Amino acid sequence: MVRRWVLLLGLMVGLGLGAQAQDRSAPPPTASEKELQAPLTLEDGKPTPGQATEAPPSGLRAFGSLVLVLGLAGASLWALKKYGRGRIPGGGGHKLRVEETLALGDRRFVSILDVEGERFLIALTPQAISLLSRLDPGDRGEPGTFDDALSRQVDLGRPVPVKEMEAMLRQGGGGQ
Secondary structure, three states: OHHHHHHHHHHHHHHHHHHHHHHHOOOOOOHHHHHHHOOOOOOOOOOOOOOOOOOOOOHHHHHHHHHHHHHHHHHHHHHHHHHOHHHOOOOOOOOEEEEEEEEEEOOEEEEEEEEOOEEEEEEEOOOOEEEEEEOOHHHOOOOOHHHHHHHHHOOOOOOOOHHHHHHHHHOOOOOO
8 A cells, every 4th residue: 555655656756857857948938929928018108997097086076076966866856756746656645645543453554544635534454444434524633533533433342244334334424
């Protein structure tokens, strides 16, 4: 086993010495080979990507660029708010608004929805949106109107059958 290793090591050393002998016996490079190995220099006056052609930007120039970008962003937001509000999905319109929302837990909500001056109390669950009641127009300016309207219209402790809800809606949203 050791004999094989010694033989392999001797073979590798012999090949290495033979390669060095070939390098020493190579002819010296010609003038054209030396020219090809020399670094390339262009002296035609044109800028190259590695050369700096202008002075580095100053702090004043960077500040001016920042002011310009912030001004353009502010002007864009102003124009979007003034002229493009109704055209963007979720941007809101003038006819439909959610006045207040109360979270009941587990992705269940009760909201007051204003549609062209009429107000509705709606329930939102992951599966459905239900109309609970049409609200009186006189409830608008009072503090706590949402809680009062909710307690007057719906007993959240018991489910309301569909027929009872339809009858309540036909009567004009009277309490239970």
